[in-house]
Amino acid sequence: MVDSKQQWKAWLYLAPAIVLLLVFTVWPIINTVRMSLLENYSGLQATAGAQFQFGLGNFLKVVRYRQFTQCLKNTCILCFLTVPISTILALLIAVALNSIKFLQKGLQTIFFLPYVTNSIAIGMVFAAMFNIVGSFYGTENELIVTAGIINNVIEFFGGTHINWINYGSSYAANIFVMVVYIVWNALPFKILVLLGGLQGINKQYYEAAKVDGTPRRRVFTKITVPLLSPMLAYVVITGFIGGFKEYTSIVGIFGETMGPPDAAKRLNTMVGFIYDSLSSNSQGRASAAALILFAIILVVTLINNQVSKKRVHY
Amino acid sequence: MSDTITMKEKNIQQVSAAQKTMQILVKFFTYAFLILMALIVLFPFYWMIISSLKTLAEYRLNVPTFFPQQIMFSNYAEAFTTASLGQLFYNTMIVGVVSTLLSLVITVLSAFAFARLEFKGRDTMFGLLLATMMIPGELFTITNYATVTQLGWMNTYRVLIIPFLVSVFYIYLLRQNFMQIPNELYLAAKVDGTSDLKYLWKVMVPLSLPTLISITILKMMGSWNSYIWPRLVANDEAHRMITNGLRNAFTETSGDVNYPVQMAAVALVSAPLFLVFVFLRKYIMAGVSRSGIKG
Numbered sequence: 001m002v003d004s005k006q007q008w009k010a011w012l013y014l015a016p017a018i019v020l021l022l023v024f025t026v027w028p029i030i031n032t033v034r035m036s037l038l039e040n041y042s043g044l045q046a047t048a049g050a051q052f053q054f055g056l057g058n059f060l061k062v063v064r065y066r067q068f069t070q071c072l073k074n075t076c077i078l079c080f081l082t083v084p085i086s087t088i089l090a091l092l093i094a095v096a097l098n099s100i101k102f103l104q105k106g107l108q109t110i111f112f113l114p115y116v117t118n119s120i121a122i123g124m125v126f127a128a129m130f131n132i133v134g135s136f137y138g139t140e141n142e143l144i145v146t147a148g149i150i151n152n153v154i155e156f157f158g159g160t161h162i163n164w165i166n167y168g169s170s171y172a173a174n175i176f177v178m179v180v181y182i183v184w185n186a187l188p189f190k191i192l193v194l195l196g197g198l199q200g201i202n203k204q205y206y207e208a209a210k211v212d213g214t215p216r217r218r219v220f221t222k223i224t225v226p227l228l229s230p231m232l233a234y235v236v237i238t239g240f241i242g243g244f245k246e247y248t249s250i251v252g253i254f255g256e257t258m259g260p261p262d263a264a265k266r267l268n269t270m271v272g273f274i275y276d277s278l279s280s281n282s283q284g285r286a287s288a289a290a291l292i293l294f295a296i297i298l299v300v301t302l303i304n305n306q307v308s309k310k311r312v313h314y
Numbered sequence: 315m316s317d318t319i320t321m322k323e324k325n326i327q328q329v330s331a332a333q334k335t336m337q338i339l340v341k342f343f344t345y346a347f348l349i350l351m352a353l354i355v356l357f358p359f360y361w362m363i364i365s366s367l368k369t370l371a372e373y374r375l376n377v378p379t380f381f382p383q384q385i386m387f388s389n390y391a392e393a394f395t396t397a398s399l400g401q402l403f404y405n406t407m408i409v410g411v412v413s414t415l416l417s418l419v420i421t422v423l424s425a426f427a428f429a430r431l432e433f434k435g436r437d438t439m440f441g442l443l444l445a446t447m448m449i450p451g452e453l454f455t456i457t458n459y460a461t462v463t464q465l466g467w468m469n470t471y472r473v474l475i476i477p478f479l480v481s482v483f484y485i486y487l488l489r490q491n492f493m494q495i496p497n498e499l500y501l502a503a504k505v506d507g508t509s510d511l512k513y514l515w516k517v518m519v520p521l522s523l524p525t526l527i528s529i530t531i532l533k534m535m536g537s538w539n540s541y542i543w544p545r546l547v548a549n550d551e552a553h554r555m556i557t558n559g560l561r562n563a564f565t566e567t568s569g570d571v572n573y574p575v576q577m578a579a580v581a582l583v584s585a586p587l588f589l590v591f592v593f594l595r596k597y598i599m600a601g602v603s604r605s606g607i608k609g
Contacts (some may be wrong), residue, residue, distance in 0.1 A: 009510065010433035013423040017480045020420070024477045025446055028457035035456070043460050093351055096344045103345075110352045112599060113359070116591040118539045120557045121580045124564065125362045128573050133374055145374040149361060152378050184355065192602060216340070245450055248541050255565055274452045275542065283456055290453040297450060 032287045041284030058288035067265070068289065071273040077175060078269070079243035082182045087235055089183065090190030095224065097191070098198040108195065115188035123252015126181045130164035130253075165253065169260045174267055182249055186242070190235045197231030198224070233308040240300045244293065247271035270296075362584070366390070366577035373574050386574065393579035397563035399556075405471075406556040410537035413475040414530055421484045421529065426514055428485065429492035430500055440489075443482045455543065462547055469550045474543070478536075484529045487601075491522040528601030531594055538587065556583055 011018075035041045036059065038052035046052070062068050093111060097104060114122070134145040146152070151161035163169040164177050205227070209219045225232070246269050250258055259266035268276070270293050277286035365373060366389055367382040394400065427433070428440055458477050467473040495518060503513040519526065537555070544555040554562070560583050564576045591598060 006431045007433045010427040010431040010436070013427040013431070016420045017424040017485070020476070020480045021443075021446075023461065024458055025454060025480075027461070028454040029446075029449065031457040032453050089351075093348065096348050099344055100341075100348070107348055107352055109595065110355060112595075113591070114355060115602065116535065116587045116598065118557055118560075118583055118587065120541055120561050121583045122358060122362075124560075124576060124580050125358045128365065128571075128577065129358065129361055131571070133571070133573070146376050146378070149378055184358070187355070189602060192599060245452070251541070251561065255561070271452050274456070275546075278456055278459060278546075283460070286456045290450065290456060293450055294453055298448070301448070
């Protein structure tokens with residue numbers, strides 16, 4: 001009676017969400033798998049009435065595609081550099097913040113500030129900081145007006161300026177700029193989560209360590225890190241998931257060319273590859289790439305969970 | 315005998331003195347490290363603001379100035395017209411406000427159903443919903459692009475609003491909050507003959523206001539920062555969103571660029587986010603850190 005009334009009421013309340021999810025979430029999952037398994041599937045040709053054969057061709061093509069390997073390489077390099085760097089830095093900052101009283105709230109606010117920014121907009125600021133104004137073409141008669149603030153600082157300390165993002169810049173320099181920007185962007189969330197974890201640790205552990213006269217480093221490795229490990233694991237997993245989906249931060253610095261003017265697409269990522277395939281109307285290829293991305297994220301998450309199970313102390 | 319005691323006391327005093335200096339040193343380095351990192355974090359904002367106020371000639375000086383010699387507010391006016399920021403702000407506000415309101419209604423109703431009502435397959439369905447959170451959004455985009463094309467929604471406000479109205483994460487967040495409200499309240503309301511919707515509006519919503527505010531802010535920030543989807547489906551003058559407009563108006567990032575105007579535009583786009591942050595920091599941080607608990 002009441003039960004059956006609750007039944008239809010529940011479905012009524014859920015109806016808007018269910019309808020939207022069916023159209024924009026469930027159908028896409030099914031359709032992506034379907035398109036990825038149809039050889040050379042293209043939306044444009046499909047509407048014209050073309051038939052496609054069933055097969056694994058899209059996946060093989062994507063994996064053999066040189067652009068894709070480049071994208072995969074870029075994504076992995078950025079991921080494996082930025083996640084450890086930002087996690088360690090965030091841990092140090094969080095521990096330091098947790099140990100002080102004076103200025104704690106103010107500093108905490110400052111460290112959270114990059115979270116509320118537009119990654120395209122602030123990417124443009126970073127581009128301005130690393131840019132050599134006046135260097136376009138790498139020709140001899142180019143007119144360098146100023147080397148940019150980062151290079152000014154390097155020159156101030158007696159170094160020579162580096163071509164970070166301009167015409168003719170090296171791949172390593174490009175990656176360096178991206179790592180700096182991505183780490184800057186990733187810090188706030190990690191600091192927030194880790195500081196929250198630290199503040200939740202029972203003070204008694206530290207009191208006990210103090211009574212025993214345990215040195216600081218041991219307190220850090222034997223108390224702080226183990227008790228913080230669930231938070232650390234969470235921050236690392238979300239870091240990897242976000243890292244494998246890197247795209248807009250590169251657009252912010254390099255624009256849609258995804259690389260310096262003379263090497264367009266050099267910094268393209270997996271997500272960038274999917275969108276490129278989509279705009280060239282190769283939905284089969286895009287779907288295969290998206291499923292590969294999903295598989296990678298799934299595997300990384302599972303590995304992380306497996307490692308956490310052994311290492312994380314709850 | 316007394317000699318050895320004084321020796322020991324001296325030792326202890328020395329040790330504690332050494333510990334004191336050690337403590338002071340540690341404090342000093344902690345603050346030095348934190349302040350240095352804070353300066354690094356803040357520098358891009360500082361550089362954005364002072365660059366946006368410089369003349370082009372001053373920006374291009376070989377030795378940079380750290381405070382503008384002549385303050386050029388005209389850069390802001392120029393940025394506003396160059397990027398036609400007025401239209402972009404308007405478009406983004408419409409999409410942000412409408413999608414937030416609709417999204418809140420859907421989220422509240424769904425969270426209520428999952429938290430309070432009993433129906434067949436509730437837990438299975440909730441589990442399935444949570445599972446979709448694992449899937450990268452790009453996977454949906456490919457098909458959604460085709461769907462909205464077929465629906466004839468290209469270059470409309472609809473296409474920017476409707477596909478993202480349901481967020482499983484928000485439903486999850488609000489459901490957790492609803493579950494904390496004692497069920498007795500609901501049963502009492504039923505006895506009094508209060509309707510579900512009235513109960514929702516009078517009891518559940520006020521009690522979970524902080525979560526609802528967090529969701530509102532996160533959703534608005536999402537609209538403000540969205541880039542990929544709007545660029546794909548609504549990149550015409552009349553519906554273009556702020557992030558796209560900014561990127562389109564200033565395509566050059568390296569080389570000889572009029573940075574003061576570009577930085578002024580960036581500052582204008584960033585300003586609303588900062589205002590929201592200053593006034594609603596508590597809710598943003600709560601919303602973001604609570605997303606940390608789900609792991």
